[in-house]
Amino acid sequence: MYTRDPAFWRAAAVSSTLFMSAVLVILTVNTLQTISIGGSNVPTYDVINRQITYAYDPAQHEYVARAGGEELLFGRRYTEKEATALVARGKLVIQSRACMDCHTFFGNGAYYAPDLTRAWLDPIWASEYPGPKRGAAITAFVMHPFRIGFHVMPNLHLSKEEAQAVVAYLKWMSAVNTNGFPDGFGRAQSR
Numbered sequence: 001m002y003t004r005d006p007a008f009w010r011a012a013a014v015s016s017t018l019f020m021s022a023v024l025v026i027l028t029v030n031t032l033q034t035i036s037i038g039g040s041n042v043p044t045y046d047v048i049n050r051q052i053t054y055a056y057d058p059a060q061h062e063y064v065a066r067a068g069g070e071e072l073l074f075g076r077r078y079t080e081k082e083a084t085a086l087v088a089r090g091k092l093v094i095q096s097r098a099c100m101d102c103h104t105f106f107g108n109g110a111y112y113a114p115d116l117t118r119a120w121l122d123p124i125w126a127s128e129y130p131g132p133k134r135g136a137a138i139t140a141f142v143m144h145p146f147r148i149g150f151h152v153m154p155n156l157h158l159s160k161e162e163a164q165a166v167v168a169y170l171k172w173m174s175a176v177n178t179n180g181f182p183d184g185f186g187r188a189q190s191r
């Protein structure tokens with residue numbers, strides 16, 4: 001059936017605009033719930049007190065990071081407030097040294113050096129330091145980088161306090177559910 005009645009087309013335009021606006025609002029609310037701190041994909045900062053694992057989840061068809069039991073960072077239990085301040089400090093240090101000029105975070109940045117989204121879980125650290133010593137090992141690397149692969153990371157002269165804040169940021173970031181990004185990281189890890 002086809003009609004040229006303008007009233008019909010006006011009603012169709014108005015109702016589909018209203019319907020799609022409602023869909024947009026629902027999707028926006030859903031996205032905010034997913035990506036906000038404490039939302040379904042992004043843990044609160046005190047996740048740095050816990051063990052982070054990365055395993056294939058058949059229900060989601062991808063590798064998912066999960067927070068397990070307690071695994072303290074630098075031998076201390078941070079309150080949520082302290083953890084929030086530490087991770088925020090780490091982010092400022094990362095911005096001040098422009099780590100993104102070489103690295104990527106959540107895929108953003110340069111591709112000269114490895115993506116750091118899962119650096120905390122990188123087998124280089126995770127297999128050698130499965131327990132609570134990993135924080136100190138990565139802190140030492142960030143302060144005095146040594147050669148792991150082809151390119152060498154320059155010494156950016158971070159103080160210990162700055163490097164520890166960076167590592168807290170890296171640990172928190174590794175626990176964020178990024179819907180399987182970086183692709184292949186979990187497979188490479190379990191090889």
Ligand code: HEC
Pocket residue numbers: 093094097098099100101102103112113114115116119120122124125138142146147148149150151152153154156166
């Ligand atoms: C000039 C480039 C450059 C800058 C700037 C840089 N890095 Fe790196 N980074 C590298 C390279 C290259 C590697 C790989 C080293 C290797 O394979 O030997 C690396 C490796 C790393 C690793 C180990 C990666 C892994 O998968 O475990 C971490 C962690 C890291 N960098 C953190 C940082 C942080 C934090 C900053 C900023 C404070 C930073 N980097 C700034 C070049 C850079």
